[in-house]
Amino acid sequence: MARAARSRWRFVPTLTAERRRLAGLLLALLLAVPQPALAEAEPAGVPQAALLVVPLTIEGANGRRHRYRVEVAGTPGQQAIGMMFRRSMAADEGMIFPMNPPREAAFWMRNTLIPLDLLFIGPDRRIIRIAAMAEPRSERMIPSGGKVIAVLELKGGEAARAGIRAGDRVRW
Numbered sequence: 746m747a748r749a750a751r752s753r754w755r756f757v758p759t760l761t762a763e764r765r766r767l768a769g770l771l772l773a774l775l776l777a778v779p780q781p782a783l784a785e786a787e788p789a790g791v792p793q794a795a796l797l798v799v800p801l802t803i804e805g806a807n808g809r810r811h812r813y814r815v816e817v818a819g820t821p822g823q824q825a826i827g828m829m830f831r832r833s834m835a836a837d838e839g840m841i842f843p844m845n846p847p848r849e850a851a852f853w854m855r856n857t858l859i860p861l862d863l864l865f866i867g868p869d870r871r872i873i874r875i876a877a878m879a880e881p882r883s884e885r886m887i888p889s890g891g892k893v894i895a896v897l898e899l900k901g902g903e904a905a906r907a908g909i910r911a912g913d914r915v916r917w
Contacts, residue, residue: 790830790856796823801841801897801917803864803872803909811907815839815897815917827898829856834900841917842896850889850896854879860901865889866915873911875904 796816803811814837818824824842828834844850847868854861863876874890878901889896897915904910 792830793826799917804914813837813839815841818842832858836900839897839899847892847894850893851886853886854881854883857881862899862904864897865893866895868894870915872913
């Protein structure tokens with residue numbers, strides 16, 4: 746009995762003209778989605794880890810002290826990432842961005858998923874400005890309003906909750 750010869754060729758379906766038009770239409774629709782709508786999706790990033798953690802105290806004019814454990818974003822790379830991609834933050838935590846030499850600074854909230862209070866610390870280690878409840882994901886620049894030696898980021902609303910004000914002294 747003879748075996749039937751097997752073909753080395755396989756059937757590969759080809760796109761019909763109608764399917765090509767449909768594929769082109771779908772591609773056109775995907776490309777037509779406005780960029781802001783795409784930007785609303787969760788950013789693809791990972792919070793930075795393993796930063797040095799130091800104690801920090803803010804002393805008010807009334808002598809009341811507020812203690813925090815803050816991460817130090819000491820390098821330009823660490824400062825560029827900052828609090829980006831974090832989904833939560835405890836009330837007693839923060840991140841400090843030392844600046845040497847003192848200089849004017851401006852921050853934005855791109856890829857920052859939670860509201861933050863930004864405390865701008867002058868060369869005398871006193872808070873010169875507080876930007877409260879900075880809007881997550883905003884690209885609006887938040888200026889220091891003068892030369893600073895550091896910027897401290899706390900959980901949004903923490904400055905108001907603790908009664909922290911411009912003029913309070915910061916030690917770390």
